[in-house]
Amino acid sequence: MLPSCWYKLAEYPGIPATSMALPPDQRRLLGAFLRARREALTPAAIGQPPGAYTRRRTPGLRREEVAQVSGLSTTWYTWVEQGRDIALSAAALARLADTLRLNPAERAYLFELTRRGDPAAPVARMPPAAPAELLETLSTLSAPAYFLDRLWRAGGWNEAAGRLFAPWYDSGELCLLRFVFLHRTARRFIHDWEQRARRVAAEFRADTVRNQDDPAMVELIDELRQGSAEFTTFWNDHAVQAREGGARVFNHPDDGRVRYEQVTFIPAAQPDHKMVVLLPR
Template sequence: MPTPTSFPAPRGAQEADILRSPARELGDFIRAHRERLTPDAAGLPAGNRRRTPGLRREEVAQLCGVSPTWYTWIEQGRPVSASPDALARIAVALRLTRAERAYLFELAALRDPAEPAPGTSDAPAALLASIALLDAPAYVLDRQWTALAWNGHASDLFVGWLAPDDDHNLLRYMFTSEAARRLVVGWETRARRLVAEFRADSSRHLTDQPTRALIENLLKASDAFALFWRSQDVGEREGGLREFDHPVRGHLRFDQITLTPALREDLKLVALIPRTVPEG
C-alpha cells in the first residue's frame, strides 16, 4: 500500500499572511504567472543569460504598453489605479486562461470588458428538488462548496460527507477527513485540482466573510490545502472520470458532469454518471 504524501507545514508568518489585501493577492498572482511564462511562449527572443525565471517585468510592461514603474508597483501590491483595459492587456501578455483572467479581474474588483453583465435571480428551489429525479449520485453546491441538497445515491457514495451529522462542505471533507483520502482514487491529484478550481470559482466573492473564513480555517487545518493554495494555480471545473474505492461496493468509476443554473453562477449541480466497463 503506498504511503501518504507528506506535506510541509505552513511557515508561521507565511501562513498568517497568506490571505492578504486584494492588492497584494493581485500582485502575487501576476508575478507568479510572469515567472512561469517563457520568452518563447510570449513571442520574445530568449536573449542572454537570465537571472530571474520567466519574463522580466520590463518585458511584460512593454507587451502591455504600460510603464515599467507602474507594472512593478502593481506586482508589489501598491495601491495603484488599474483600468480594465490595462488589466486586459496584462491578461493577454501573460497568456492567461479564461479562468485565470476571471480571477485577475475579481482580485482587482473590476469588470472584464470582455464579459457580459451578470443577471440576477431568486433562489432556484426547483434546482434543489431536481436531484431527487436523478438515478445517479447528485448534489448541489453553494458558493463555499457546501452541499445544499443531495440524493440517496450521493450519500451512499460519499462516506463521511453527506450523512445528516456530517460536515457538508466539500473542501473540509476532502482535506480533513481520512474517509475522503481512502475513498477518492488519486487523492493528491484530485485535491490539488479541487483547490485550483475553487480559487477560480471563489474569485467573485473572495472577500466575502464566509469564503474567507473557510479558506483561513483550511489553511490552519490542512498542510496540503495550504501548499496547494500557495501555488496560485487556477483552473476551470472539469468533468471526466472520477474513481472511488468504496468500503462496501469496491472500485467505482463515474463520469462527472457539473451544471450551472442560468443567472446563478454561484451554485452548481454535480452529477456522477456510472461508467460501465466494456466486456473484453
Template sequence: MLPQQRRRALADFLRSRRDRLTPAEVGLPAGPRRRTPGLRREEIAQLSGVSITWYTWLEQARDISVSRQVLESLARELRLSPAERRHLFALADAAPPDEITDDDAGVPAALQRMVDALDPNPAYLLDANWDLVAWNRAEAALIGEPVMMADRNLIRLVFTEPRIRALLADWTGQARNLLAQYRADVAPRLGEPRIEALIAELRRNSPEFDRWWADQDIAEFSSNRRVFDHPRVGRLTFDYAKLSTMDATGTKLFACMPADGSTAEKLPQLVEEPLAGS
C-alpha cells in the same frame, strides 16, 4: 450581553462536548499524563484559532461576546451534529449559520427534483461557497449522508475528512485539482471574511492545502473522471459533468455518470443500503 444563566449553560455545553473528544479524533498526539477525559482547553483553543485565555473565560461563563465566526469554528472543531450546532448558536443568542444564506428561498424545488431524478446516478448541488445544499440518495450512499455531517463544505471535507480521503482512489490528484478549481471560482470574492477564514483554517490544519495553495494553481472545471473505493460495493468510476443553474446565483449542479459497465451494475446496490456510519 448574555444573562448569567445562559452564559453558564453555554460554558457547560462547550465543556461537555470538549470532554467527549479524544486527541486522536482531531489529529493530535495523546501525550503522557492526561488528566482530562477529552481535549484540553488549550487544544480546542488552538484548533479553533482563539487564545487560550479567551476560551478559558468562555468556559468560565465570563461576560464576553462571541462572534458568529468563532461559533462556526468551535462547532466544527468540536464535531457538533446539526442539532448541537443549532443549540450552540441558540445559547450564544446568534442565528445558526445554516439559516443564513444568500438566497433566503433556499434550493428551488425544481432543482431538488432534478437532482432526485438523476438517481441512481450520484448528483449534488454546490452553492457559491462550495457548500453541499442538495443531493440525492445515490450521492448520500456514496460519500455518507451529508445531513449528518457537522460541516458540508466540499473543500473542507476533501482536505479534513478521513472518510472522504479514503474514498478517493487518487486523493492527491483529485484534491489538488479541486483546490485549483476552487481558487479560480472564489477569486472575485477573496477578502470576504468567510472565504478568508476558510483558507486560513485549511492552511493551518492541512499541510497539503497549505503547500498547494502557495503554488497558485488555477483550473477551470472540465469533465473529469473520479475513481472511488467504496467500503461496501468496491471500486466505482464516474465521469463528472457540471451545469451552472439560472435559478440561484453561484449554484452548480454536478452529475456523476458511470464510466464503465461494472459501475453501472453496482449503482442499484449502492442506493439500496446506506454507507455504514452515514
C-alpha cells in the same frame, strides 16, 4: 437643486489612487452599461419634481445628477462612463448601484465586470437552502447528483448521491473542501487522493476570483491553511483550473472501487450554485 452636501472628496479624481486595472474592452463595457442604466431612469427616481422632465435633450438622468446622488464628483463619474483607466472602489460602485436602482442581476453584473466584491453581499455562516426548483431537479435524476453553494457546501443531493458519497455525508461535514482536506476518511474514499485534492484546490481558487472580499470565503481559506499542510502547499502553488469534470474514482466502503464521469452545471438563475452529476462508467 440637490444639496451641495452630496459632494464628497473621497472619489475626486485629483486625489492619487490606483487605476481600475481592467482591460480597455471591459472598461468600455462598464461605461456603456452605466450609461444605459442612467438613461433608463427618470428624474422622479431621485426625487426630482415632475417639471424636471421638461427641456431635456437626452433621456434619463444627467451625469451630474447621478454623481451628486452617489456622493461622487461629476468628473470622476464622467470618466468612468468614458472608459478611462481610473480607480474604482467597491464602496463607490455600491453607491452607484443604489442610485441607478440596479436589480440583483444588474448589481451582480456590475461587481463581476469590475472585479470588485459587493459590500452589501450577504455573509452566510450556514449554507442557504437550495431553491426548491433545483432540489426538484435532483430528484428527477437517477445518477448521483448534488448541489454546492459558493463556499462548496452541499445544499442538497439525491438518493443516489447519498449512497455514493456516504463517507462524506456520514462525516457530518457539509463543506466539500473541509471533508477533502480535514477528514482522514476522505483519503481512503477518494482514489489517488493527492492528485484529486490538488485539483480541488486549483478549482476552488478559480471560483474565489468572484468573491475575493467575501469574509466567509477568507475565513474558510484561513481555516484550511491552518488545518491542512497539503492544502497550504497546493494553495501556495497558485494553480487555477476550471471545474471541467472528467473521470472520478472512489473506494466505496460497500461497492469497492467505482468509476464515474463528472459533469458540472451552473444554473442560469442561481450562479452561486453548482449541480454536480456523476455518470456511471
